[in-house]
Amino acid sequence: MKVLIIGGASGLGAALVADCTMRGDDVHVIDIAAPVEANWHRHDMSSADPAAWDATGDWLATHGPFDLVVLSAGISATGEFEAIPLPDHQRVASTNLTGPIRLTHLLVAGGFLRPGGRLVFVASLSCFTGYPGAASYAASKDGLAGFARALRPTMRKHGIAIQLACPGPMDTPHAARYAPKGASPKGRMAPEQVAHAILAAPARRFAIIPGAGPKLAAVLGRIAPQTMTRLMGRILFSKLR
Amino acid sequence: MVWFITGASHGLGLEMVHLLVARGERVLASGRRAVTELPADFPDCAYHACDLADPNAVARLRDWAAAHGPLRATVLNAGAGHFRPLTQETAQDIDTVLAINLNANITLAHGLRAVLSGGRLGLIGSVAHKGAAGMPVYSASKAALDGFGRALAEEWRGDVRVRVLHPGPVATGMAERAGRKPDFADRLFLPPRITAAALLRALDAPRGADRQTVSFLRVGMHRLLRGTT
Numbered sequence: 001m002k003v004l005i006i007g008g009a010s011g012l013g014a015a016l017v018a019d020c021t022m023r024g025d026d027v028h029v030i031d032i033a034a035p036v037e038a039n040w041h042r043h044d045m046s047s048a049d050p051a052a053w054d055a056t057g058d059w060l061a062t063h064g065p066f067d068l069v070v071l072s073a074g075i076s077a078t079g080e081f082e083a084i085p086l087p088d089h090q091r092v093a094s095t096n097l098t099g100p101i102r103l104t105h106l107l108v109a110g111g112f113l114r115p116g117g118r119l120v121f122v123a124s125l126s127c128f129t130g131y132p133g134a135a136s137y138a139a140s141k142d143g144l145a146g147f148a149r150a151l152r153p154t155m156r157k158h159g160i161a162i163q164l165a166c167p168g169p170m171d172t173p174h175a176a177r178y179a180p181k182g183a184s185p186k187g188r189m190a191p192e193q194v195a196h197a198i199l200a201a202p203a204r205r206f207a208i209i210p211g212a213g214p215k216l217a218a219v220l221g222r223i224a225p226q227t228m229t230r231l232m233g234r235i236l237f238s239k240l241r
Numbered sequence: 242m243v244w245f246i247t248g249a250s251h252g253l254g255l256e257m258v259h260l261l262v263a264r265g266e267r268v269l270a271s272g273r274r275a276v277t278e279l280p281a282d283f284p285d286c287a288y289h290a291c292d293l294a295d296p297n298a299v300a301r302l303r304d305w306a307a308a309h310g311p312l313r314a315t316v317l318n319a320g321a322g323h324f325r326p327l328t329q330e331t332a333q334d335i336d337t338v339l340a341i342n343l344n345a346n347i348t349l350a351h352g353l354r355a356v357l358s359g360g361r362l363g364l365i366g367s368v369a370h371k372g373a374a375g376m377p378v379y380s381a382s383k384a385a386l387d388g389f390g391r392a393l394a395e396e397w398r399g400d401v402r403v404r405v406l407h408p409g410p411v412a413t414g415m416a417e418r419a420g421r422k423p424d425f426a427d428r429l430f431l432p433p434r435i436t437a438a439a440l441l442r443a444l445d446a447p448r449g450a451d452r453q454t455v456s457f458l459r460v461g462m463h464r465l466l467r468g469t470t
Contacts, residue, residue, distance in 0.1 A: 053332060081396055082354040089347050090296075097385055098339045101378060102332060109328050127388070132395035136347060139389035143343065146384020149372025154326055225391075226451055233395040 001025045002114075004066045006045070006103065007073025009033040011172035012122060015195035016070055028063050030056065030103075031073065039063065045073050045099030046091050057106045064112030070165075070198065071100045071144075072122040076137040076178040080241045089136035096140030101147060108155070115159035118203055121148050125168040125214050128221030130229030133240035134178070152206065161203035167194045168214035180239035187213070242360075243267045245306045247293070247349070248319030250274035250283075252413030253365065256437035257316060258284050269309055271302055272319070293319055293345040294337045303352035310356025314444065317346045318365040322379030324421035335378050342382035343389070350393065354401070361402040363444040364390040368409050368456055375421070383407075387452060394451035406443050409456030411436050431460050439463040 003020045007013035008029030017038050020027045029040040041059040043052060074096045077088040100121065107113050124131070124141040131138035145164055152162040169175050171188040189211050197210035209215050221228040244261055248254035250272025258270050262284035271289045272279075279288070287309070291302040306312070321341045323334060350362060369376060370383040390405035397403055412430035417423055439460045443453055453459075 048336070050332070081393060082351055086348060086351050089351065090344055093339070093344055093347065093385075097343070097381065098336060101335055101339070101381060105327055105330055105332065105335060109330075130388070130391040130395065132392045135389055135392035135396065138392040139343060139347070139385040142388025142391075143381045143385030146370055146372050146387075147377055147381035149384075150369075150374055150377035150380035151327060152372070153374045154377075229391055229395050229451070233398070237396060 001067045002028070002063075002065070004028045004030070004064075004069045005035075005038075006030045006069070006071045006100070008038060008040070009035045011072070011174050012167070012170060012191045012194055013070070013072040015191040016072065016198065019192070019195045019199055020068075025068075028066070044095075045103070046094040047099070048094070053102060053106070056103070057110065060106055060112045061110060064107075064110070065114040065117075066107075066112060067114050067117040068120070069107060069113065069118070070120045070122065071103065073099070074122065074140075074174070076134055076174070078134045078137070078178040078180075078240050080133070081135040083241075084136075092136040093140055096137065097143040097147075100144060104147075104151070113158075113160050117159075118161045118163060119155070120163045120165055120198055120208070121145075122165045122167070122198075123148075125166050125209070125217055127164070127166050128218040128225075128228070129232050130221070130225070131236075132229065132233040133237035148206075163201065163203075163206060163208055165194070165198050165208040165210075166214070166218065167210055168217065170194060180236070183239070189214075242311065242313035243269055243309055245269045245271075245309075245312050245315045245353070247271045247291075247302075247317050247345075248365075249288070250279060250290075253408065253411060253433055253437050253440065254316075254318040255280070255283075256433045257318065257441060258286060259434075260438055260441060262286055266313075269306055271306075293341040294321075296340070296344070296348070299345045299348045300352075303349050306349070307353055307356050310353070311358065312353065312356050312360050314361045314363065315349070315353055315357060316363040316365065316440075316444065317349055318363075319345070320365065320367070320383075322369075322376055322382070324376050324379075326375070327377050330378055338378050339382050339385075342379070343385045346386060347389065350389075354397075357401045359400065361404070361444060362393070362397075363440070364403070364405045365440065366390075366405050366407040368407050368454060370407055391452060403451065404444055404449070405452040406440050407452070407454045407456070408436055408440060409454070409460070431457065435464050436460050438467070442467075
C-alpha cells in the first residue's frame with residue numbers, strides 16, 4: 001500500500017509513518033524537516049511560492065497515486081487573539097487551511113488518489129467544542145471540516161473516502177508548545193494511539209475521534225455547542241490570557 | 242457612533258448600508274468597486290474602495306476604519322466564491338477566496354479590537370459552512386469564519402458582542418457571478434433587502450446565540466412582523 005503523510009517528521013505524523021512502515025507500507029512524506037525513515041519531499045504548506053507548489057505537484061506525479069493520504073501538518077498560536085502578532089495568525093491560516101486545500105487540489109486534479117483509497121484531514125476536537133484562546137487555529141480546523149464535508153459526496157463517486165480526524169490534546173511537541181504554561185501533560189493522548197485509531201478506522205466512517213474522553217466532549221459539543229465553548233473559555237482561555 | 246461595513250458595493254452589504262443610512266446612522270462603507278463605479282443611488286456615506294485579496298490594501302482599510310473610531314458596530318460581510326468542484330478550481334482562485342473570506346477578516350478583527358470596545362462585531366457567513374458539495378473551497382472559508390467567530394465571541398464576551406450570522410441563498414447575483422446557472426431554485430432565493438434587515442436585527446438584538454442561521458424561516462418571520470425595515 002502506498003501512503004503519503006503530510007507532516008510526517010514529528011508528532012502524530014511521525015507516529016503514522018512508524019505505524020505504516022512497520023506494517024510494510026511504501027511510505028512517503030512531505031514536511032519542512034526530514035522524517036526518521038521515509039522517502040520525503042521538502043515543502044512548507046504555508047508557501048505562497050508558485051515554483052514550490054509546482055515542484056510539489058511534480059513530486060506527487062512521480063510518486064503517486066496513493067492509497068492513503070493523511071494531512072497531519074499543523075501549527076497553532078495560542079493566547080488572547082489581539083495579543084498574538086497578526087503574522088502568526090496568518091501563518092496558522094495558510095499552514096493549516098490554505099496549504100491543505102492547495103495540496104488536496106493537486107491530488108484530486110492530478111488523479112493522485114487511487115480509487116478505493118482514503119484521504120484523511122487531521123482537524124481537532126475544537127471542531128466540536130470551539131477553542132477560545134486559539135481563534136485562528138479553530139478557524140483553520142473548522143475550515144478543514146467544512147472542506148471535507150463538502151468534498152465527501154463528490155469523492156465518494158470516485159471511490160475515494162474523505163475522513164476527518166478530530167483528536168483531543170496529544171502528548172506531542174505541538175501540544176507542549178501551545179498549552180498554557182505549566183499545564184500538566186496528564187490526560188493527553190499518546191500520538192501512537194491516535195495514529196492507530198486513524199489507520200484502523202473503516203472507510204465508511206467520516207469523523208474519527210480517538211478516545212472515550214474526546215468522544216464524550218464531541219457529543220456534548222454537538223448537543224450544546226455554546227455551553228461547551230463557554231466551558232472551554234472557563235477552563236482553558238482563562239489560563240492562556 | 243459609527244458603523245463599518247465591508248462588501249458594501251453589492252448585494253447584502255449595499256442593502257445594509259441603505260437601511261442604516263435611512264435610519265440616520267453614520268456609516269463607513271467599503272467595497273471592491275471604485276467610487277466612480279458605485280450605483281447612482283448609493284447612500285450618502287464615507288466610502289473606501291478595497292481589494293480584500295491584497296493584504297496591503299486590507300491593512301490600509303483597517304487603518305482608515307480605525308481612524309474613524311470608536312465603532313458602534315462592524316459588519317464583516319464581504320465574501321467571494323465559485324460554484325464549482327475542486328477539480329475545476331485554480332490555485333490562484335483558492336488563494337483569493339480564502340484571502341477575502343478568512344485572512345482579511347482576521348486582519349480587520351485584529352486591528353479593530355480597540356475601537357470596537359463596547360460595540361459589536363458581525364461576521365457574515367453562509368449556510369454553506371456546513372459543507373456544500375458544489376462549492377468546497379467556499380464552504381471551507383465560511384466554516385473557518387464560523388470557527389473563528391465561535392472562539393472570538395467567547396474571548397471578547399462582556400466587551401465586544403461577536404455574532405456569526407449565516408444567511409441562506411440570497412438573490413444578489415453572487416450565485417450567478419460564482420458560476421451557477423440560474424434555474425428554478427433562483428426564484429426561491431431570499432430577497433436581499435429583507436435578508437439584510439433580518440441580519441441587522443439579529444446583530445442588534447441584546448439576546449441571542451453567538452452563531453445564528455438567518456435563512457428562510459428567520460427572513461420570512463421578519464417580513465411578516467416588520468416588513469422591509
